Amino acid sequence: MPISKGPQAFPRAEYLRRLAAVKQEMEQRDTDTLFVTDSSNMTYLTGYAAISAYVPQGVVVSIYDEEPTIILRRMDTPAAIYQTFLERDKIIGYPEALVGSSDKDGYDVVIDFLNEIGCASRAIGLELNSLPAQSAEKLKTRLPNAKFVDFSRAVTWIRIVKSDLEVEVIREAAAIADAAILRAAEVIRPGLREADAIAEIAGTLARGVNGKIGTRIVNINLCSSPRTGTSHILWSEDIFREGSQINIELGGVRHTYCGAIMRTFSIGAPSDRLRRLHDAEAEGLEAVLNVVRPGATCSDVANAFYRSIEKRGFKKESRCGYPIGINWMEHTASLKNGDMTVLKPNMTFHLMLGNWIEEDFGYVLSETFSVTETGIDVLTRAPRKIFELS
Amino acid sequence: MPISKGPQAFPRAEYLRRLAAVKQEMEQRDTDTLFVTDSSNMTYLTGYAAISAYVPQGVVVSIYDEEPTIILRRMDTPAAIYQTFLERDKIIGYPEALVGSSDKDGYDVVIDFLNEIGCASRAIGLELNSLPAQSAEKLKTRLPNAKFVDFSRAVTWIRIVKSDLEVEVIREAAAIADAAILRAAEVIRPGLREADAIAEIAGTLARGVNGKIGTRIVNINLCSSPRTGTSHILWSEDIFREGSQINIELGGVRHTYCGAIMRTFSIGAPSDRLRRLHDAEAEGLEAVLNVVRPGATCSDVANAFYRSIEKRGFKKESRCGYPIGINWMEHTASLKNGDMTVLKPNMTFHLMLGNWIEEDFGYVLSETFSVTETGIDVLTRAPRKIFELS
Numbered sequence: 001m002p003i004s005k006g007p008q009a010f011p012r013a014e015y016l017r018r019l020a021a022v023k024q025e026m027e028q029r030d031t032d033t034l035f036v037t038d039s040s041n042m043t044y045l046t047g048y049a050a051i052s053a054y055v056p057q058g059v060v061v062s063i064y065d066e067e068p069t070i071i072l073r074r075m076d077t078p079a080a081i082y083q084t085f086l087e088r089d090k091i092i093g094y095p096e097a098l099v100g101s102s103d104k105d106g107y108d109v110v111i112d113f114l115n116e117i118g119c120a121s122r123a124i125g126l127e128l129n130s131l132p133a134q135s136a137e138k139l140k141t142r143l144p145n146a147k148f149v150d151f152s153r154a155v156t157w158i159r160i161v162k163s164d165l166e167v168e169v170i171r172e173a174a175a176i177a178d179a180a181i182l183r184a185a186e187v188i189r190p191g192l193r194e195a196d197a198i199a200e201i202a203g204t205l206a207r208g209v210n211g212k213i214g215t216r217i218v219n220i221n222l223c224s225s226p227r228t229g230t231s232h233i234l235w236s237e238d239i240f241r242e243g244s245q246i247n248i249e250l251g252g253v254r255h256t257y258c259g260a261i262m263r264t265f266s267i268g269a270p271s272d273r274l275r276r277l278h279d280a281e282a283e284g285l286e287a288v289l290n291v292v293r294p295g296a297t298c299s300d301v302a303n304a305f306y307r308s309i310e311k312r313g314f315k316k317e318s319r320c321g322y323p324i325g326i327n328w329m330e331h332t333a334s335l336k337n338g339d340m341t342v343l344k345p346n347m348t349f350h351l352m353l354g355n356w357i358e359e360d361f362g363y364v365l366s367e368t369f370s371v372t373e374t375g376i377d378v379l380t381r382a383p384r385k386i387f388e389l390s
Numbered sequence: 391m392p393i394s395k396g397p398q399a400f401p402r403a404e405y406l407r408r409l410a411a412v413k414q415e416m417e418q419r420d421t422d423t424l425f426v427t428d429s430s431n432m433t434y435l436t437g438y439a440a441i442s443a444y445v446p447q448g449v450v451v452s453i454y455d456e457e458p459t460i461i462l463r464r465m466d467t468p469a470a471i472y473q474t475f476l477e478r479d480k481i482i483g484y485p486e487a488l489v490g491s492s493d494k495d496g497y498d499v500v501i502d503f504l505n506e507i508g509c510a511s512r513a514i515g516l517e518l519n520s521l522p523a524q525s526a527e528k529l530k531t532r533l534p535n536a537k538f539v540d541f542s543r544a545v546t547w548i549r550i551v552k553s554d555l556e557v558e559v560i561r562e563a564a565a566i567a568d569a570a571i572l573r574a575a576e577v578i579r580p581g582l583r584e585a586d587a588i589a590e591i592a593g594t595l596a597r598g599v600n601g602k603i604g605t606r607i608v609n610i611n612l613c614s615s616p617r618t619g620t621s622h623i624l625w626s627e628d629i630f631r632e633g634s635q636i637n638i639e640l641g642g643v644r645h646t647y648c649g650a651i652m653r654t655f656s657i658g659a660p661s662d663r664l665r666r667l668h669d670a671e672a673e674g675l676e677a678v679l680n681v682v683r684p685g686a687t688c689s690d691v692a693n694a695f696y697r698s699i700e701k702r703g704f705k706k707e708s709r710c711g712y713p714i715g716i717n718w719m720e721h722t723a724s725l726k727n728g729d730m731t732v733l734k735p736n737m738t739f740h741l742m743l744g745n746w747i748e749e750d751f752g753y754v755l756s757e758t759f760s761v762t763e764t765g766i767d768v769l770t771r772a773p774r775k776i777f778e779l780s
C-alpha cells in the first residue's frame with residue numbers, strides 16, 4: 001500500500017518561497033542546476049528530516065522546475081513521501097546494491113540524473129564546504145563538460161532571514177528549552193548522578209510544553225566542577241556535589257528548528273568570582289538588548305557586549321553567537337567584532353555568552369532571539385540568573 | 391588553574407596499539423604523516439569525544455612521534471586535556487578569530503603545523519571520503535609540494551577488529567539498549583503520545599543499567615502505524631492506538647561506543663502477516679548464528695539469512711548489517727551478498743534485519759554481536775519476539 005503525506009509543518013507556499021530565493025541566486029550566478037548536499041539545506045528546501053545522511057543523498061534544484069528532486073537510498077523514499085511537500089515523481093530512490101559498495105554509490109545515480117535532465121555540459125552548483133572531496137572528484141570526473149560553481153553556504157545564507165512561520169516554530173522550540181532548564185533546576189542536587197539529571201532533561205526535551213512535543217533530542221552539554229572550563233563535553237560519570245557549579249547548554253526542537261539556551265547552576269551559594277562574572281555578563285546581555293535592531297551589524301552587537309563586560313574587568317575571547325534554525329547552528333554570520341552582516345527582521349540568533357576563562361573555570365549564559373521590525377524579541381524566557389540549588 | 395586528566399575509559403597502551411596499526415598502514419603506503427578528520431577516527435586515536443566537529447579540527451599522526459597531535463579550536467582544548475591520553479604539548483588550540491571567518495580557518499593552522507614539522511614536501515594522508523572538497527583544495531593549494539595520499543576509511547578499517555576492552559564496552563552499551571527496549575514495552579499503550587515513550591526511552595539510555603550510565607543519547611527511530619514502512623524517521627506528533635504496530639531502533643552508548651538493537655511492538659495481537667514475517671526473520675537470525683565464526687565471510691552471513699527467509703516466501707532488499715563501534719556505524723564492510731570480508735575474532739556488527747516490504751509496512755529485528763574465537767557472542771539480549779502490548 002502506498003504511504004500518504006504526513007502532517008506538514010509548513011505549507012507548500014513556504015517551500016516555493018524558499019526555492020524562489022535559491023533560484024534567484026542561481027540565476028545571478030548563471031547556474032541553472034544546483035546539487036544540495038548539506039542535510040539542513042535539504043530539510044529547508046523539501047521538509048525531509050529522516051536521519052539518513054550517512055549515505056549519499058541530495059536535492060537537485062533546477063531553475064526550470066517548480067519542485068526540486070530529492071535523490072536518496074530507496075529505503076528512505078517512504079520517509080521522503082511522508083515528510084516532504086514533493087510530488088512522488090520528484091523522489092528518486094537508488095538501489096540498496098549501491099550501499100556499502102566500493103566502486104559505485106548514490107552519487108553515481110545523481111550523476112546519471114544530471115545527465116538525463118540535460119545539464120551535464122552546463123553550470124552545476126555544488127556545496128563544496130560540505131560535499132566530501134572524494135565525491136566532488138567523482139562528479140568532476142564523470143561530468144567532464146560541466147562547469148562547477150561553488151555554492152558553499154549559498155542556501156545557508158538564504159536561511160538566515162526566517163519567515164514568520166519559522167520564527168513561531170523556533171519560539172515553540174525555545175519554550176521547550178526553557179522547560180528543560182527549569183527541570184534541571186528542580187532535579188539537580190548533591191549526590192545525584194549527572195546522568196540522572198540528563199535523563200530528566202531529555203525527558204522534558206521529548207515531552208515538550210503546552211501540548212507541543214519536542215521533535216528531536218539534541219546533544220545536551222553539561223559540565224560541572226571541575227570541568228566548567230570545557231565547553232562541548234556531554235555529561236560525565238560523576239555525581240553532583242555540595243559546592244558544585246554546573247554549566248548547561250541545551251536546545252529544544254520543533255520540526256528540526258532549534259531554540260537554544262545556556263544557564264549556570266550552583267549547588268549552594270556561588271563563589272564571589274562566579275557572582276561577579278554573572279553580574280557582568282547579565283549587564284552585557286542587557287547592553288545587547290539595547291543594540292539589536294534592523295540596521296545594526298553583527299559587529300555592533302558583539303562590541304556592545306564586549307565593551308560592557310570590559311568595564312567590569314572581564315573579557316570574552318569567543319564570538320557572541322551565530323544564526324540558529326534547522327539543526328541548531330547556521331554557518332554564516334557571527335556575532336563578532338568585524339562581522340558587518342546587517343541585521344534584518346526575522347533573523348534569529350543564538351546569543352552565546354559562554355565565557356571559558358580558565359581551563360577549570362567557565363560560565364555560561366545565552367538566549368535565542370529574533371530581530372523584529374523595531375528591535376529584539378527574546379524567545380528563551382528562563383530566569384536570567386545563577387540557579388542556586390540545595 | 392589547569393584542568394587535570396579525567397578518568398580514562400582505555401589505558402594509554404590501548405591507544406598506542408591503535409596508533410601502531412595506523413602507522414604500519416602508513417609505512418606500507420610510504421606516508422609518514424596522516425591528517426585524520428573523521429571525528430570517530432579522531433576519538434579512536436585520542437579519546438577526544440567533545441561535540442565540536444562543526445568547526446575545523448583534526449589529528450595529525452606522524453610515524454616519527456609516539457603520540458599524535460590534536461588541533462582544535464582553543465575553546466575545546468580543556469576538553470581535549472581532560473578526555474584524551476595526550477600530553478599537553480600534543481594539544482594545539484587555534485584562536486577564536488578563525489571561527490566564523492571567511493578567509494582563514496582552522497585548517498590554515500593545520501597547514502602551518504604540517505609545514506613546521508617539515509612534511510610539507512612529503513606524502514600526507516587525507517581522509518578524502520569525509521574531508522570537505524573546499525578544505526582539501528585549501529590543503530592542496532597551500533601545500534603545493536606535498537604528495538597527497540587518499541587514506542579514506544583506512545583508520546576505519548583498522549577499527550573493525552576490536553580489542554577485548556572495546557568489546558566489553560560495547561557489551562555494556564548493548565545492555566543499556568536492551569533496557570531501553572524493555573522500558574518501551576513497559577510504557578507504550580493506547581493513547582500515549584509517541585514523544586512520551588521517547589522521554590522514557592531516552593531516560594533509560596542516560597541512566598543506563600548495572601550502575602553504568604549511558605554516556606550519550608543517540609537518535610531513537612520510532613515508527614508506528616501507518617509509518618512502519620519508513621526506516622529512519624524519529625518519532626511523530628501522533629499517539630499510539632489500539633492495533634498500532636511500532637518499530638523501534640535505538641542504541642545504548644558507553645564511552646562513545648554503541649550497542650544497537652531493533653524490536654517490533656504490537657498493541658493487541660499482531661496481524662497474521664506480521665507474525666509470519668517475524669517467524670521467518672527470527673528463523674533467519676538463527677541461521678546467521680550458525681554461520682558466524684572466524685573464516686566465514688560477510689557474504690556468507692548475509693546469504694544464510696536471505697536463503698532462510700526466502701524459504702518462507704520473504705525477501706529483504708537491504709544489506710543485513712555493518713560493523714558497529716564508535717558513534718554507531720563503521721563505513722567499511724557490509725553483511726551483504728558479495729562482500730568477501732573475512733570475519734575475525736572481536737569484529738563487532740549490528741546484524742540489521744529490518745525489512746521494509748511496502749511503503750506502509752515494515753518490520754524490524756536486529757542484534758549487536760561480536761565474533762569470538764569459535765563462533766558468535768550476541769551482545770544484545772532483549773527477548774527476540776514481537777512485544778505484544780495492551
